[in-house]
Amino acid sequence: xxxxxxxxxxxxxxxxxxxxxxxxxxxxxxxxxxxxxxxxxxxxxxxxxxxxxxxxxxxxxxxxxxxxxxxxxxxxxxxxxxxxxxxxxxxxxxxxxxxxxxxxxxxxxxxxxxxxxxxxxxxxxxxxxxxxxxxxxxxxxxxxxxxxxxxxxxxxxxxxxxxxxxxxxxxxxxxxxxxxxxxxxxxxxxxxxxxxxxxxxxxxxxxxxxxxxxxxxxxxxxxxxxxxxxxxxxxxxxxxxxxxxxxxxxxxxxxxxxxxxxxxxxxxxxxxxxxxxxxxxxxxxxxxxxxxxxxxxxxxxxxxxxxxxxxxxxxxxxxxxxxxxxxxxxxxxxxxxxxxxxxxxxxxxxxxxxxxxxxxxxxxxxxxxxxxxxxxxxxxxxxxxxxxxxxxxxxxxxxx
Numbered sequence: 063x064x065x066x067x068x069x070x071x072x073x074x075x076x077x078x079x080x081x082x083x084x085x086x087x088x089x090x091x092x093x094x095x096x097x098x099x100x101x102x103x104x105x106x107x108x109x110x111x112x113x114x115x116x117x118x119x120x121x122x123x124x125x126x127x128x129x130x131x132x133x134x135x136x137x138x139x140x141x142x143x144x145x146x147x148x149x150x151x152x153x154x155x156x157x158x159x160x161x162x163x164x165x166x167x168x169x170x171x172x173x174x175x176x177x178x179x180x181x182x183x184x185x186x187x188x189x190x191x192x193x194x195x196x197x198x199x200x201x202x203x204x205x206x207x208x209x210x211x212x213x214x215x216x217x218x219x220x221x222x223x224x225x226x227x228x229x230x231x232x233x234x235x236x237x238x239x240x241x242x243x244x245x246x247x248x249x250x251x252x253x254x255x256x257x258x259x260x261x262x263x264x265x266x267x268x269x270x271x272x273x274x275x276x277x278x279x280x281x282x283x284x285x286x287x288x289x290x291x292x293x294x295x296x297x298x299x300x301x302x303x304x305x306x307x308x309x310x311x312x313x314x315x316x317x318x319x320x321x322x323x324x325x326x327x328x329x330x331x332x333x334x335x336x337x338x339x340x341x342x343x344x345x346x347x348x349x350x351x352x353x354x355x356x357x358x359x360x361x362x363x364x365x366x367x368x369x370x371x372x373x374x375x376x377x378x379x380x381x382x383x384x385x386x387x388x389x390x391x392x393x394x395x396x397x398x399x400x401x402x403x404x405x406x407x408x409x410x411x412x413x414x415x416x417x418x419x420x421x422x423x424x425x426x427x428x429x430x431x432x433x434x435x436x437x438x439x440x441x442x443x444x445x446x447x448x449x450x451x452x453x454x455x456x457x458x459x460x461x462x
């Protein structure tokens with residue numbers, strides 16, 4: 063199988079790089095805005111635009127058609143020019159580009175435009191202009207404690223589209239509203255826009271304001287920060303510099319595409335050569351203050367909410383990491399729920415079910431240990447039934 067035809071479609075774009083922006087009529091951009099408005103109106107999270115296909119959106123976690131209109135190859139190129147303008151050359155040369163797009167005063171979008179065999183495709187992720195609070199996101203109260211730490215490393219993890227950036231933004235917003243700090247963010251691209259309130263916040267976009275994450279992070283250490291937000295720890299150098307920044311008295315916030323706390327610790331340590339892993343394990347055990355791992359689950363109202371696993375540093379967690387006893391971390395999290403505000407995914411799902419936010423089926427679908435969670439739910443339901451039985455309640459009262 064060959065792709066000569068597709069390659070020629072892309073290669074021919076070299077002749078279109080030097081177009082005149084002033085000659086564009088922006089009709090494709092205006093059409094795009096209509097679809098983005100429709101996505102927002104339906105509570106969607108992402109708009110998918112693909113040459114050779116219809117417009118689609120992700121609504122309540124599922125990809126659904128938004129119309130029967132097909133985007134042609136020519137219109138896809140036109141849309142790319144109208145959205146990217148002078149950065150169209152970057153798309154042609156690098157085959158993909160990250161950007162932000164403002165719809166109106168209430169909504170911005172994180173965009174990625176790229177080539178595929180039929181032409182241009184793009185994905186637009188909704189970024190509300192109003193930064194959500196920890197309370198409005200229904201996040202556990204123990205996460206607020208992370209906002210008042212002076213130093214160390216806090217990681218928000220989860221798969222793509224799990225709301226990591228939103229959780230991180232709510233933490234920064236809490237700090238901004240309550241403390242006098244200097245916060246530096248390093249992002250690609252910048253998503254939420256912060257306004258200085260009690261804190262001073264400098265936001266730097268990779269490509270526009272900085273060369274790359276690791277260079278910007280090293281530079282930040284000389285810019286008198288109290289808190290450094292790194293949009294994503296993508297490579298070994300960035301991870302190493304972030305740990306160093308945490309060791310030298312800064313609070314570092316970042317994200318990783320890992321599934322849970324244990325996987326996060328293993329991923330970080332596994333990034334380093336074998337002969338350096340013991341040293342990094344000791345550094346991580348000393349600097350890691352918390353891991354917030356999340357998955358989005360369907361609510362009984364047809365919306366989505368985050369089920370959150372929380373690891374918070376204590377003497378036991380620090381020892382388990384330092385001594386390479388990662389298999390015991392889940393038990394330590396589970397047993398630290400009442401004392402330290404920690405919780406496993408299954409405990410989070412159990413609580414969401416108990417609050418009638420999600421169904422039993424949704425809880426079990428997302429469980430780490432389905433059988434254990436099912437047993438816990440059965441016990442919860444049994445207690446609830448007993449509380450409505452006068453005879454059982456009388457017996458329980460006597461036994462108490």
